[in-house]
Amino acid sequence: MLFKLSFSSMRKSFKDYLVLLFGLTISIAIFYMFQTLAQNKVFLESNAMISSIVFVFHVGTFILAAITIFYIFYATSFMLSMRQKEMGMYMTLGAKKYKVAQMMFFETFFIGMISLLIGIAIGIGLAEGIASLFMWQLDFSGEGFEAFYLSSIMTTVIFYVILFSLTSIVNAVKVARQSVLELLHADRKHDEVNTKGSRTIIGVFFAIALIAVGYYAMIHIDKLVQFGVILAAITITIGTYLIFISFLPYFIKKLKGIRTLNEKGLNAFTLAQLRFRVMNLTKVLGTVTMLIALGLGALTAGISFYHNIEKQSSMFQTNDVVVHQPSETDEEIIETLNITEQHEYRYKVKKDGVYFLKEDLLNNPPLIREFNPEIKEIPEPKSVATSLPAEKYAWNEDEQMKAMPEGWYTAISTELNTSFYMFGGRDIYIYDKTNFQKIDGKEQHVFTAMIEDFKEALPKLEKIDKGQQEIAASMTGEKPETTGSKYSNYVAIKGFSNGTIFMGFFLGVAFLMMMASVLMFKLLSSANADIQRYDMLRKIGVRRSVLTKSIYRELFLVFLFPAIIGLVHVLVGMQMFSFIIIEPYTKIWIPISIFILIYGIYYVMTVQMYKRIVLPKEE
């Protein structure tokens, strides 16, 4: 009989259950998505740039599991808050306590199992969708990745069945422990506000000190290495929680203390609600902040690695295109490029050497980038300024000839691409006109150019590079794997970055989806308690629009604090990558915009659902 009642009331409040189902499903889908990567060691090891990536994923699994446990408890307590009044009513009508507790267990578990089914299905779909989107974007084959991964399904099922059993028991026990009156008046609790000044000051001091240590560790990660990562993780996490425990409640209290602000319009109420949230949500806000930091961090690192490919490949070469002995097809392709600067240099090839014409070089000294291991930015191009007074110079000094000066050496080997791949073991010489003419051999030339948009020209450059491989083959008798051109460097760097970028994107999106829904749940689970407050305000004549505005403002601030702190963590945290990424902050607006978009959607969704709960429908 009770079960029939329970089903019919579940059908009635179907929309509320939809909210719950949605949240649980997201959590399960994300957990599963993460597992498809984390458990696929073959994929991880063969695609990651960072050798300890499997370790990183172990830590990730641990963090995600911990967060998920919190999350599921919040979500199911949302369910309890929805149902407890009714449960209390059944008890006043004479239902036995254990029966009602049993019913609560059954309901929680039932919802859990449904969401597990849907969640895994959506998880497989999401993993497939996001993976193929990123793989397509990155032009990355991602061999070994499988969206439908059996062992991940097993892990997810086992983990959630255990978790739902636990939360169902907890819900049942909670119902059983409370008295009928407590259940009936569950929505009328008062929240004490205790914020002692001295405690706050100590808390804030420790928070700032800990975060400062963590930031220091991240900035000096090159010296502290793995110890630094662990140190930063611990200090920043604790510091973040401390900020939410000590500083934020104090701040809101002070804000509320400003009479002119507090007594304006509905502010007294809005601020009271906000104070209540901040007091009750310290742990959630801290968790959300850390999730934002992790998610946004992974995303930013991924995108940073992505832009790094082009930078890394521009690290040494100024010229985007270098074509030896251009063929007719090469000429045609060159015609279509957006060239900003171009030159030609004549040379002759013999069995033992390549001879460049000094006058050509001096007329248009190539721009070079001087590599300096100390500097973390791309070196500025400089034209070679050293004069060449002698008639002949050689790559390697010998009795007859001087070695070519440093800058010229770089210019010829790198900018004119006379690498081993192109010319094999031949020596390189610079001869003046008179001596150049004496060499018997066909006069050749190398064409160099800088173009407007390197990435856009990639398909054309690929064709040119194929041709250059043929020429290299004719020089060395063997077709090389790479020509040493900027294009071939780009392809090589991209090859080993893509796996890392893919993981960054994938995890980043997963974490971001997760974090905002944690907040959404916690907020919605307390919404039932606010119904009366809004109803009273409506009765004394507060316009609906004013109430709506109050909700928007209050929740905006609740969403804002974790976002700001999480963002600062990420901005500092990107320093960790500065030893493998050149200029890690390039285009940081992209991940930040993605974050703001996802977060914004959650914010608006939360406001809408909250409004639906606390404000009666418009007539």
Place this chain on the structure above:
Amino acid sequence: MSKPVLQVKNLHKIYGKKNQNQYHALDHVSFTINEGEFVGIMGPSGAGKTTLLNVISTLDDASEGTIEIAGTNITSMKQNQLADFRSEQLGFIFQDFNLLENLTVYENIALPLSLQGVSSKKIKPNVEKVAQRLGIESILKKYPVTISGGQKQRVAAARALVHEPAMILADEPTGALDSKNAKSLMETIMDLNENHDVSIMLVTHDPLSASYCQRIMFIQDGKLYKEINRNSTREVFHQQILNVLAEFSG
């Protein structure tokens, strides 16, 4: 003759949609309350008292008829206008107090003024004035959970009064109070009416509370069925009320 503060004409309220079983909660009710009057509405449970109050207080809309409060016809107003009207012209006291428990007593009382955009400099003396009138100056800094039911109802009354509304509407304000607190609250309300010219409409089913009114209208099955005026002492009026109720149930 003083002018009317509330004019109800031919008011009809139907619950339930057409073609379904409809319920006529108010059946063509008409009456007038003058400025400075203290009128009680009595009747058995389910008679339509709360419905009447809700419709007058613009919380619910009428199916038929007109309501004029302080010269304004509220039956044709839009949602936002109604909200503004409530916040400016009406004060409410409900049975279950309806205080915001996350605000202090002071903040609760100040709310109607804040909502009307009164500056915080002017709010303070106003709040203190009504608090004094209702004898709750000492608890202004407290939160509602820490005060008694009687005090809560005084706070609710203070909040209903602070913006000097045209009329106060009270629905069973003594319903959740013990007899001592009920008596003291009714004395305060009567004082507000007699010495401060506040117009009051009080819904109750408690004869003792009703005896503080000047006039009582009895309602049953959505119809006004009797009206009596107080023309001697409260004790006599109390007896008169009991007689009507006895006659009614008999």
